[in-house]
Amino acid sequence: MEKSNSIPKRILAIVFLMIMTIGFIRSNSYARIERLFVYLGQKADTPDAISVNTIEGELSSTLYKRKELINLNGTLAKSLSMQSMYSNMGMYVTDNNYIVSAYPYTTTDYEYDEITSFKQFLDENNINLLYVNEPTKYVDDSLLKDEFGIETYSNSNTDLFMTRINDAGINTIDLRDNIAEEGLNVEELFYRTDHHWTTEAGLWATKIIADGLNNYCGYQIDTSIYDENNYDKTEWEKCWLGEQGRKIAETYVGLDNYTELKPNFPTSYTFYNGDGTTFDGTFDAFVNESVYNTENDVYTNPSWHYSYNRINCINNNVETGKVLVLCDSYDHVTVPFLSLGVREVDSLILRNYDDTFSLRDYIVSRGYDTVIIAYAQFMIGAHDSETNANYRMFTFEY
Amino acid sequence: MLSSITTEVFKASLDNVSTSYLWLGSICYSLQLYYDFAGYSDMAIGISEMFGYGCIENFNYPYMTESVSKFWRRWHISLSEWFRDYIYIPLGGSRTKQKWRVYFNLFVVWLLTGIWHGANWTFIVWGLGYFVLIAFERMTKLPDRITSNIGKLIYRVFTLLFVNFQWVLFNSVDINTGFRFIKHMLVYQSNDISSIRALFLMKDYLFFIIIAVVLCFPIVPWMRKKVSDNKHKLMVFEIVEYSVIVVAFVFALSFVVAGQNNPFAYANF
Numbered sequence: 001m002e003k004s005n006s007i008p009k010r011i012l013a014i015v016f017l018m019i020m021t022i023g024f025i026r027s028n029s030y031a032r033i034e035r036l037f038v039y040l041g042q043k044a045d046t047p048d049a050i051s052v053n054t055i056e057g058e059l060s061s062t063l064y065k066r067k068e069l070i071n072l073n074g075t076l077a078k079s080l081s082m083q084s085m086y087s088n089m090g091m092y093v094t095d096n097n098y099i100v101s102a103y104p105y106t107t108t109d110y111e112y113d114e115i116t117s118f119k120q121f122l123d124e125n126n127i128n129l130l131y132v133n134e135p136t137k138y139v140d141d142s143l144l145k146d147e148f149g150i151e152t153y154s155n156s157n158t159d160l161f162m163t164r165i166n167d168a169g170i171n172t173i174d175l176r177d178n179i180a181e182e183g184l185n186v187e188e189l190f191y192r193t194d195h196h197w198t199t200e201a202g203l204w205a206t207k208i209i210a211d212g213l214n215n216y217c218g219y220q221i222d223t224s225i226y227d228e229n230n231y232d233k234t235e236w237e238k239c240w241l242g243e244q245g246r247k248i249a250e251t252y253v254g255l256d257n258y259t260e261l262k263p264n265f266p267t268s269y270t271f272y273n274g275d276g277t278t279f280d281g282t283f284d285a286f287v288n289e290s291v292y293n294t295e296n297d298v299y300t301n302p303s304w305h306y307s308y309n310r311i312n313c314i315n316n317n318v319e320t321g322k323v324l325v326l327c328d329s330y331d332h333v334t335v336p337f338l339s340l341g342v343r344e345v346d347s348l349i350l351r352n353y354d355d356t357f358s359l360r361d362y363i364v365s366r367g368y369d370t371v372i373i374a375y376a377q378f379m380i381g382a383h384d385s386e387t388n389a390n391y392r393m394f395t396f397e398y
Numbered sequence: 399m400l401s402s403i404t405t406e407v408f409k410a411s412l413d414n415v416s417t418s419y420l421w422l423g424s425i426c427y428s429l430q431l432y433y434d435f436a437g438y439s440d441m442a443i444g445i446s447e448m449f450g451y452g453c454i455e456n457f458n459y460p461y462m463t464e465s466v467s468k469f470w471r472r473w474h475i476s477l478s479e480w481f482r483d484y485i486y487i488p489l490g491g492s493r494t495k496q497k498w499r500v501y502f503n504l505f506v507v508w509l510l511t512g513i514w515h516g517a518n519w520t521f522i523v524w525g526l527g528y529f530v531l532i533a534f535e536r537m538t539k540l541p542d543r544i545t546s547n548i549g550k551l552i553y554r555v556f557t558l559l560f561v562n563f564q565w566v567l568f569n570s571v572d573i574n575t576g577f578r579f580i581k582h583m584l585v586y587q588s589n590d591i592s593s594i595r596a597l598f599l600m601k602d603y604l605f606f607i608i609i610a611v612v613l614c615f616p617i618v619p620w621m622r623k624k625v626s627d628n629k630h631k632l633m634v635f636e637i638v639e640y641s642v643i644v645v646a647f648v649f650a651l652s653f654v655v656a657g658q659n660n661p662f663a664y665a666n667f
Binding site: 008009012013015016017056060063066069070072073074076080081082083084085086087088089145146147148149150151247248249 | 399402405406444447448591592593594595596597598599602603605636637640643644647648649651652653654655656657
C-alpha cells in the first residue's frame with residue numbers, strides 16, 4: 001500500500017466524512033450499533049436472526065432527510081419517465097400517474113370450497129348470503145399487458161370465481177358490471193396514489209349493495225337516501241398521499257384529492273365500543289375529521305381513506321335489518337353509508353382473527369338475518385401464499 | 399437499477415419468454431455484476447485512501463478486453479493474481495517442459511476458481527468454461543494472430559458474447575436452467591407479452607443502460623488525460639468530477655431510502 005497525495009481527493013474524503021458523521025448523528029444511527037453487534041454475534045440460521053436487510057431497513061427508515069431523499073428519488077423517476085422503477089414493490093405507474101399492481105393466477109378452488117360450505121351453513125340457519133365483488137383499479141387485465149408487458153390475472157380470476165359461485169346459487173353483485181352498464185371510468189372511482197376507492201365510489205357502491213339487499217334478501221331500503229344530493233360534500237384538492245404513493249414519491253405521482261360525504265338528513269345511532277359499552281351519536285361519529293390536516297407531513301399523516309371508521313351500530317331511525325358485513329378496508333366507506341338504510345350493521349375483517357375465533361358461532365349468537373361478503377377482488381387467490389396479509393380472508397370454516 | 403431487470407428475467411419461466419427478453423436480462427446482468435462488484439471494491443479502496451493508503455485496482459475496464467485471457471487480467475484482479483501466485487505458478491505455470499502440463503495447470507486453476515465461487519455445478523461448469531476458452535486461445539494463438547482491425551473488433555465482440563454466456567451460467571439456479579437460458583438466447587423464441595416487456599424495459603431503463611454501457615469504457619481517464627497538461631483545466635475537471643460523485647452519492651442514498659437498492663450480488667463469494 002502506498003500513501004495517496006491527491007489533495008482534491010483528501011478534501012472530498014473530509015467532506016464525505018463530515019456528511020457521514022452528520023447523517024450518522026442526525027439519523028440516531030448510534031442506536032443501531034447494538035443491533036450490529038447482535039448481528040455479528042448471532043447464529044445466522046436461527047429464526048430470530050437479524051439479517052443485513054433488517055438493519056439496512058431500520059437504518060433507512062430513520063435516515064436524516066429521509067422524506068427529501070424519497071422525493072429526490074421520485075423526481076429522478078419522473079424526469080426519466082420511468083413507469084416501472086418501483087415494480088420491485090409491485091407498483092406500476094400509468095401515464096396518468098395512476099398506480100396499479102399485478103396479481104397472479106389462482107384456481108379459485110380454495111375460495112370456492114370455503115364460500116359454498118359457508119353458504120350451506122347460512123342456509124341451514126336461514127341467513128341470507130350476498131357476495132359483492134369490489135373492483136381493483138382496472139377492470140381489464142390487458143391494461144398491464146399493453147402498457148407494461150406484465151401479465152395480471154386480477155379480472156380473469158374474478159370472472160372465474162364469480163361464474164363458479166353464481167352457478168352454486170350464491171347471490172352476487174359484481175360492481176364491474178355496474179361500471180360497464182353506467183359507462184363509468186374506473187380510474188375516477190379510485191385514488192391515483194392509493195389502492196382504495198374514493199368516498200364517492202363507496203357511496204355509489206353502497207347504493208348498489210342496498211339494492212342487492214332489496215332484490216335478494218327481502219329488504220325494503222329506500223335507495224334514494226344514497227343519492228348524492230342527500231349529502232354534504234367537503235372537498236380538498238391535492239391534500240394527501242395514498243399508501244402506494246408514499247412508497248413511490250410525492251414528487252413523482254403528486255398528491256390526491258379527497259371528498260368527505262356526510263348525510264344532510266338527521267341521523268341517530270347507538271354505537272358499540274370494542275369493550276361492549278355503547279354511546280349515542282350521529283353519522284358524524286363515523287368520521288374522524290382530525291385526519292384532514294393539510295399542514296401535516298403527507299408521508300406520516302394517517303391515510304385519509306381511514307378517516308371513515310367501521311363501527312358496529314344500531315340506526316335508531318330504521319326499524320328492520322341486521323347485517324354482518326365480512327369486508328376489507330374498502331368498506332371503511334361503505335359500512336357507514338350502508339348503516340343509513342339498515343337497523344343494525346356490524347362488520348369484521350377476517351384477517352384480524354385467528355383460529356380461536358369462531359365466525360359461525362359469532363353469526364348464530366348475534367342473530368344476523370344477512371351476511372354480506374364484500375371483498376376487493378385481489379382477495380381471491382390471497383390464500384395461495386401463507387405470507388399474504390389477506391391469507392385468512394376466505395377462511396369461513398371456523 | 400439494472401438488477402430490477404435481471405431479477406425479473408432470471409426468475410421468469412424459460413418456456414414463456416422471448417429471445418429479446420433473455421438477451422436484455424443477460425446483458426443487464428453482465429453490467430450489474432461489474433458495477434456491483436467494482437463498486438464495492440472501490441468502496442474498500444476509497445476507505446483505504448481516506449486513511450492515506452492506496453490499493454491496487456480490482457477492476458480495469460474488463461469489458462474493454464481484447465480476449466478471454468486478458469479479461470481475467472482486468473476482472474477481479476486480486477483473485478486472478480492470487481490464483482496465479484499461489485496455484486498456477488507453484489504448479490509450474492506455463493514454464494513446463496511438457497505442453498500438456500500447461501493445460502493441466504490451467505485446468506486445475508479454473509476448476510478451483512469455479513469451486514471457490516461455490517459448491518454448485520453452475521460454478522464448476524462456469525470455471526471449466528473459462529478453461530476451455532483460455533486453452534482455445536492459447537492453442538490457436540488468438541487473437542494475436544489477427545492482424546486486421548476489423549478482425550480484432552469482431553474477436554472482441556465474440557469475447558464479450560462468451561463472457562455474457564458465462565455470466566448466464568454463473569447466475570442460473572442450476573446447470574440445466576443455465577444451458578436452457580443460453581439455448582433460448584441463440585435459438586429464436588417468440589412470446590408476445592415478453593417481447594412487449596423487453597421493449598418496455600428498454601424504454602424505461604434506457605438512461606441507466608446507456609450510462610452503464612458508456613462507463614464500461616475509460617471515458618473519464620481519457621478526459622482527465624486530455625486536460626492533464628493544463629493545471630487550470632485539470633482543476634476544473636476535478637471539481638466537476640468530484641461534484642458528480644457527490645451528486646451520484648446522494649442519488650444512490652435516495653435509492654436505498656426508496657427501497658430500490660439491492661444486496662451486494664457478489665456477497666456470497
